[in-house]
Amino acid sequence: MADGSAALKTVKTTCAYCGVGCGVTGAVGQGRSVSVAGDVVHPANLGRLCSKGSALGATVGLEGRLLEPTINGKTATWAEATALVAKRFKETIARHGRDSVAFYVSGQLLTEDYYVANKLMKGFIGSGNIDTNSRLCMASAVAAHKQAFGADLVPGCYEDLDVADLVVFSGHNAAWTHPVLFRRMEAARARGQKHVVIDPRRTDTAEGADLHLAIAPQSDVRLWNGLLADLVRRGAIDRDYIAGHVNNFEQVVAMLAEVDQSVEAVAADCGVAVEDLQTFYDLFAANARTVSLFSMGANQSAQGVAKGLSIINAHLATGRIGKPGACPFSITGQPNAMGGRETGGMANTLAGHMDFAPEDRDRVARFWGAPDTARAPGLKAVEMFEAVRDGRIKAIWVMATNPAVSLPDSGAIREALAKCPFVVVSDCVETDTTAFADVKLPALGWGEKDGTVTNSERRISRQRALFPAPGQARADWKIMADVAVAMGFDGFGWSNNASVFREWARLTAYENQGRLLNLSGLSALTPEAYGELLPIQWPVKADGKGTPRLFVDGRFQTPDGRARMVPVKPRGPAEATGDAFPMSLNTGRIRDQWHTMTRTGLAPDLCRHAPEPYVEIHPEDAEALGLKDGALARVTTSRAEAVAVAKVSDRQRRGSLFMPMHWTDAFAPSGRANTLVAPRVDPTSGQPEFKHTPARVRAYRETWKGFFLSRSVLSPPVGTDLVWRRIPQDACQQHEFAGRGDAVERDALRKALTKGLAGELVTYEDPATGARRQAWVEDGRLVAVLYMTTTGRLPPRDWLAELFAEETLPAEARSALLFGRPPGAPVDKGSMVCACLKVGAKAVNAAIAAGADTPDAVGAVTGAGTNCGSCRPEIARMIKALAVTSKEPAHVG
The missing domain is CATH 3.40.228.10 (Dimethylsulfoxide Reductase, domain 2)
Structure with a gap:
């Protein structure tokens, strides 16, 4: 082809997000550009991708990446960082015992990474203290x-x-x-x-x-x-x-x-x-x-x-x-939660679905040649960080996860990390958790990793690298193997990830007298065969064939081969609501975001449908509390307080609240949901009760509000009662503010935001309403915009954000900046409905009004809902709402 696209390298890999395990085809262009599509022959998705998977190409840049090792914030060599981690872990173990150290790992790791982490901690350090963020999910x-x-x-x-x-x-x-x-x-x-x-x-x-x-x-x-x-x-x-x-x-x-x-x-x-x-x-x-x-x-x-x-x-x-x-x-939540469970990533299991029964433990120890293999389970996630906080654990290594945001009572997690004598974080990006690290180790991210993951139906798929490693980033398994060697341990000298996988597969088959997790058919893969491995479901016996469905013969993995029904009695929530906290807070996910937004937050299209933290509340509860839809609300529990936008909806039960868990210090520090959640856990699994925390809610009642659009990401100063949120746009960053202070607070914020801005300044100020509009233009391009008000309304942001994409600011736009409204007829796309194809609510409603009465009909007109389909229920709801409105009798005046 004349445009050169025929020369693009095409790589088949697996999505970085949920446990569906969708196959992805990446066509790699110049630099780190990649065009992403669903793999039409991958059995998990047959070519479909959701909004998050479709936007993977927008998340592979190097913004916020860790690209070199650091020690106490200063650049270090890999040799220096590896030696220090090994030294501090060895010294801690020598002084305080094996259980004074811990690993906290992640379903974002590949199976090979998980295997090496488990072998190092349980096999050679000899402690069960390795647990995974899958503890929070599955x-x-x-x-x-x-x-x-x-x-x-x-x-x-x-x-x-x-x-x-x-x-x-x-x-x-x-x-x-x-x-x-x-x-x-x-x-x-x-x-x-x-x-x-x-x-x-x-x-x-x-x-x-x-x-x-x-x-x-x-x-x-x-x-x-x-x-x-x-x-x-x-x-x-x-x-x-x-x-x-x-x-x-x-x-x-x-x-x-x-x-x-x-x-x-x-x-x-x-x-x-x-x-x-x-x-x-x-x-x-x-x-x-x-x-x-x-x-x-x-x-x-x-x-x-x-x-x-x-x-x-x-x-x-x-x-x-x-x-x-x-x-x-x-159904699992993470791309490799299953792979982590298989390899012993949880504190109460050993690799290969073996436990700490003496025969299992000794079998694993023989295979590894590790006589000091742990003899008892370690601490599960919540209790692990409690042990960090009270000093029992004195060195912790966090890998590919962000517990400072994702764990319950996350304020206490931050206290624990701040007190811990030695914290190592290996990750591909800076997070809330890396802020507490003594040593930061740059790991590969999606698009650079190479290995395997297992999805919710036990299907093993390959993640393959699209790009070379950026900076000094390394594979997680290699980082851990080098530390193990530096600690003096044998058995970590793999030459590549294929050899790690072969060892893992051999372990599943070792002395296997009935364990269903068996990868014997994959235990002799050559590097070439590993590279070309097609998706396959375990068990994979010696014949190399996968197994779609278990228990077809009615035989289970119990001593007598029979399943066990277990009597279970209902009981109420771990913590009851009461007069102080009369409502039940439920936290969870939203459609277009993933975990703590370290990846999806880089894709502006994924930030449109739910651009900022919100708390969903039933209309009758909202009316009783004086809360209006779209107003800021304070949500308080016995643990903490957060501020979020009230979303009044009869889809919520009376007496219940819902908050998404994704926002972080980088996007909305006052909107972090998990800081509110009490660390109540299931006594057997150790999984926290994220779905019910007693809470109360009331109006925030800000005295002023504003927004600041700029070309760069800012970290505004957080006052005693200042709320801010950052929303990525295509050509700028949108920062929203609200506060309960006076003019002094507003002026301090304004000065902090605008410090160092250059170019022509255009200003409008109205002391009567507290309105301030300022814009900075340099070389004909818009640099920044600041709007503030104490009594008036703020204008729509979309048209202002679009001006940042202009190479030269049109003359009529300059005056429009001061008027606070777009030149000409306003174009309002409405809230984002379809993130995949960028279709707003206005276009959907127009199609419905023109006669499109099904989601398929709306899709035929607008494209909305024709890709991943996650917006189809919302489209159906809009069709129903418009039908109800059209049937209401007209008012006669």
């Missing part, structure tokens, strides 16, 4: 799997979602968190698949479901136990399957009989209508091909293990497991 599902199946085994595969007749979403907002899978289930709905959503919030997944059970917080176990009791009553259980393959059924039935399991009693306890609950029971009983998806809403609870077991109990009692379209299905 630990309760892991514990439930182990109790029921004998090991952490996910029975199903994505094909089950296609062929199921009923899908139950238990605390799983798939339309936002796993939209590629949700599109598959949307297609299945066209042939009659039914959807039931169990969630206190009316999410986008619930919006279009056949049935939504908006249960009271933490009443899941009561609901699922009630379902099982109903199935027993009506004879809808599979007694032959139970007799042949399941233990403890009678014990579970006896436990159920201890309380009233009538539909009326269960409905009352769960806060749902009797008719709706009966409909759920009827649907479950009638559809043998049922998949029950459970995710964060079920797992993130002080009774998360019980929730998982109550779901599994219903499937075991009906024989709905190991069959096409029938299984309990835990």
